Amino acid sequence: MPILSLIIFLPLLGALGVAFLPSSRPSLIRFAALGVSLITFALSLGMLLGIRAQSGEFAFSEQLSWIPSFGITYHLGVDGLSGALVVLTTLLSWICILASFGPIQTRVKEYFISFLILETGMLGVFLSLDLFLFYIFWEVVLVPMYLIIGIWGGADRIYATIKFVLYTLVGSLLMLVAILATAFSHQAVTGSWTGAFDLLALRGTITDPTLQILGFAAFALAFAIKVPMFPFHTWLPDAHVQAPTAGSVILAGVLLKLGGYGFIRFAIPLFPDGAHLFAPLMIALSVIAIIYGALVAIVQTDLKKLIAYSSVSHMGFVTLGIFTFNQQGVDGAILQMLNHGLITSGLFLLVGIGYERTHDREIAKMGGWAVRTPVYAALFGFFLFASVGLPGLSGFAGEFLVLLGAFIDNPMVAGASTFVMILAAVYLLYMYQRVFTGPLSPFLKGLGSHLTDVTPTEILTLAPLAAMIVVFGVMPSILTSSFAQSVETFLMSAISVVGQ
Template sequence: MNDFPFLSALVITPLLGAILVACVPRAKPFQAKAIALGVSVLVAIFAAGAALTFDYGSDAPWLQQVESYPWIPAWDLSLTWGIDGIALVLVLLTALLTPIAILAAWRDLNSLHRSVPAFFALILALQGTMLATFLAGNVLLFYIFFEAMLVPMYFLIGSYGSGPRRQYAAVKFFLYSLLGGLVMLVAVIGVWVASGGVFDWATLVGADGADPALALEAGALQNWLFLGFFLAFAIKAPFFPFHTWLPDAGGAAPAAVAALLVGVMDKIGTFAIMRYALPMFPDAAQTFAPWAIGMAVIGILYAALVAIGQTDLKRLVAYTSIAHFGFIGVGIFAFTQASATGAVLYMVNHGLATGLLFIVVGMLAARRGSSLIADYGGAAKTLPLLAGVFLLAGMASLALPGTAPFVSEFLVLLGTFSVNQPVAVISTLGIVLAAAYVLWMYQRTMQGDRNPKLDQMKAMKRDLTVREKALVTPLVVAIIFFGFYPQPLINAIEPAVENTLQYVQLDSTPDDVATGDEADE
């Protein structure tokens, strides 16, 4: 089993599955759905295999299960895949959310005048390209898939989204991301020139134990290359002020697609900061850390305030995600073991909570035919189970103790407080504002006086179906389980975080807090 190429299988399987599903005749939608679901389950099995064969020891190699295949010999390029603890937990998140998203969209597409096979083929293509970005072992390969994943998401929003502005949202998403990617391409070429023609990530940063091929002195060149990468990642995340595409895209996309967009795709930006920006440009990372933290803190407060004023459920959830990414940004650039571990943990837990929240909102919108908050009111009286899941997702979104995001937020704030008390204190205001917008959202939709129009709709009297229970249960269980026992995720994350922070030379301080096994001792 240790010799099985799990990483190649994780990339190739969904891409081949996408081709297979795309070839299914449009008149056979069930066959397309079944194949897509089967492929996504197979991908989940491969992800579990990668997790079971992963070495969680502190002395294990940084990049594990490395696979390398000849690609472009003239440039000495290979197709290289590798995985560390940060990539592993995000791969598992992707493998979990994709079949859930497929099940969530199972019935919704029947009323659309678009090809069902094409939709599910695009979902699998999106999954394959996202997994490739997490597993890429060289910078050029990462860049190719970083840009390639824009294509399926563009069509999923523009062709299968809802609302009169879906085309606008799709184009805005594509142009923002493409602009960031083109700036990064210039920086990628700069890295190739500065390193003497090296794209292999482990060689560039010296993760293989050798001297780093990219050993730039602190100064203008390193700063500009860092900014080239950081801009692309900040747009993808998205960080304030590069966030404006997300509310439009999240509001227009089908709920299942929005769950993948915010739950997984956006994490590629924060993941890439940890994987590429910090170890490749450590001095520049320290130079621009105050600016990055400032952007993150503004994002926390601004997005939370704007979320309070939203009238559309999907746009509200999108704005909450911008605030959450602010916490992730603070955790990364505080440069402490606890804050960075909490930031990576936040990536996973935010994907679980926000993925569930988008899916529940999609269930409500499918029943009511609207995602406007004003069209609801008192819905819990006939949808008690759906209302209960909605409440849990909302409580997880505001990081209530006992839910998985609480552990992440606690580590981020505790680790940040040890080195930057004002930032930690100001960031906590985001928690208060989160309680306001979540409780307001739930009160207006589920509680209070019942909207008379709901009694005229049979769908608004149909609680969770068997299919819907099956797709929300894994997320509910994960949110509660990791809320009380996050250690399995921390065991995977901590070694990779330690390796990353060694490059910025602030991997620990006397006042830092322990996590993982150290905390148990």
């Protein structure tokens, strides 16, 4: 059974099904979307369990001829790395759909259709092994996200969503040129189009030094915008602040990971020489992102914006780890991607829950929230400490491994980045203090009985994330062992190919 195709296209089929449901019955639409996303989640768990039983680098491979004139195939496969990210995607998708039940009250049908198409796009990116197919899914992600921010977003949503699309598009279009150049160079060398777009056939064969440099630059730009790395991050705060809660969650939880995944799966294995050439620059930009994101987060007055900038800082660890090219660094980078997906998603969900009650995110207006809603405050505190990197919670392991890897590579870099773990504590705890402790602020008092504690549904959206944060915090080896093979292959493929 083609389980990967099933996982990718089930949400799309679900979207088609939802399209035929009557708009007058929003709750039917909501539960249909939830059902589809839960089945997809269950399938992806089954796939994850099955990966180890399969031999070879990629499990459940599917390869069909699609555009034979150019050797473009429909090629899917999954390994430990993409498997973990697929499960993160399917998990966050149903959580987001559940979390949208209350907040989304207008154009319910269109919203869930967009969300399910978005899920198909994201899963396709993680499971494609053909560059052309990968690119198509990469762009498909863009359209529903554009609509989600633009239709259901905040006051400045149109500015934010167009900025998001244009930034991403500039990067990805140059990547398209690089993909075509790569394919053509393969055709010119081998004399046939067979495998010209196939990642596995191309890996390690691109020996043209110019293509190594330019190809890497184009891929890296696309992924750097997505991660986002400094100085391409400016779309992120706008998009996060304007997006509806579930949009922010998916943006932080999955879309940013597309960038990190792209580096590990495509940019570096295809262009290792280019990657080594640019590595010092990438490391420098990563360290700048780590420090700059944290510093800017300190002075933010909007809760969502603060977490958005903390994302810039945390994702800096991901790119730093990848470009150390050692096992600790890369292990840490992947852990950091997964953990950031769990923790920041939780924080955005919590900010959204608060916003539902106060219709405000201004930190200065808050204060003493814990007095009225102790459970909410406790949950917020839990995710916040995970984000700070408290040992025992999952945020710690990833950053620690990245720093270890960076230390092997360059102690100066590691030193500068370690300093930031203190800054993270500063901006998050300072925010927590202003929002949750002390006497109840007049603004919150004015809300009266509207300021309720979290509902059971909301706890249901947060509980799986919290549980995984604890489990992976205590035993990060569950994760690292699941993608050990992928990291090993990655490190092998990151060795220079020019001049061999």
